[in-house]
Amino acid sequence: MRILLVQRAEKFSPNSVEKDKAILEAVGARLMAAGHQIDMVSEEALEAPEQYDRIMTMGRLPETLDKLKALNAINSSTGIANCARCKLEEMMRRIGMPIPPREGVHGYWLKRGDAAAQSKGDVQFAATKNELQTKIQEFEARGITAYTVSAHVPGDLVKFYGVAGTGFFRYYYPTDDGDTKFDDEQRNGSARHYHFEVEALQACTEQLAKAVGISVYGGDCIVDETGAYSIIDFNDWPSFSRCREEAADAIAALGMEDVRKLKGS
Incomplete structure (x- = not known):
């Protein structure tokens, strides 16, 4: 399966840019080890997300939420917007x-x-x-x-x-x-x-x-x-910096469970 990981814009990661990137990379490593094709992109450069089987996003820009609104992403665009x-x-x-x-x-x-x-x-x-x-x-x-x-x-x-x-x-x-x-x-x-x-x-x-x-x-x-x-x-989607490895295991497991559901649908 092709899975896209979307990085958060730096303005939404005050004092946490590297921490936010690290948790996304850790999740990506686990999904790749499970045999999935992984691409990671900054939300400012997000294009054609509909080409992917699954999307896992930390993005918060309005245009990001709009692009992902009709897609089944972790987290959902509606949910991210509700965190305002x-x-x-x-x-x-x-x-x-x-x-x-x-x-x-x-x-x-x-x-x-x-x-x-x-x-x-x-x-x-x-x-x-x-x-x-x-x-x-x-x-x-x-x-x-x-x-x-x-x-x-x-x-x-x-x-x-x-x-x-x-x-x-x-x-x-x-x-x-x-x-x-x-x-x-x-x-x-x-x-x-x-x-x-x-x-x-x-x-x-x-x-x-x-x-x-x-x-x-x-x-x-x-x-x-x-x-x-x-x-x-x-x-x-915080940085999980105090528990990154354990969190990455759980997030990747959640993503793979959703992939299994998609395969079965």
């Missing part, structure tokens, strides 16, 4: 996901809502309502009129990674290893490692992945001292 924060927050509220409240006493997070964060400036912390209003005005001056606002939640910041339907799920504390994209994780301080039900979080994120329409996903949540968690971020 405004759409995602609306969906999470509708299906009852645990998310931060809009109001609180520990400050606020202002996040770009029309697309994934492309720079540190797309995610801003404001200690007060007045500072929040100032930052909203700064967003609007940059042409960002779609954004979300949520209250800051104290607790452990936990990063999670999953491949829906494969049983693969991992979680990590960024302050344990210091691996961070924008250093916003430091706002919550060093992890206390509050106990929480990992299986419940996995089930919750699998439900969200299904609702959004993606299979390869990652995100962040805050776990408070009671063990309750709030999902603060959810996105399509």
Whole structure:
């Protein structure tokens, strides 16, 4: 089978270009070892994807999503588009996901809502309502009129990674290893490692992945001292840098399962 791997545009991989490339290459190596013909292309150079039997994509450009919309890809164009924060927050509220409240006493997070964060400036912390209003005005001056606002939640910041339907799920504390994209994780301080039900979080994120329409996903949540968690971020196909080899096994297995289904159809 001919399988196309689509690389993410560098603007959507702030501080993570090589990490994002590495997970896609790792998946490609496994598929090639299984006997499939593999091509990898940047989404800016994507042409004639319909010529391939299967597509696995990290692309986020609107034109990429449009080209792949009618094709059966991992992840789907619709699912990737649903990960834009405004759409995602609306969906999470509708299906009852645990998310931060809009109001609180520990400050606020202002996040770009029309697309994934492309720079540190797309995610801003404001200690007060007045500072929040100032930052909203700064967003609007940059042409960002779609954004979300949520209250800051104290607790452990936990990063999670999953491949829906494969049983693969991992979680990590960024302050344990210091691996961070924008250093916003430091706002919550060093992890206390509050106990929480990992299986419940996995089930919750699998439900969200299904609702959004993606299979390869990652995100962040805050776990408070009671063990309750709030999902603060959810996105399509992260770099899996903390668990790349295991994740690549799961993603490749997912791709090969889909190929078997296509052969049988």
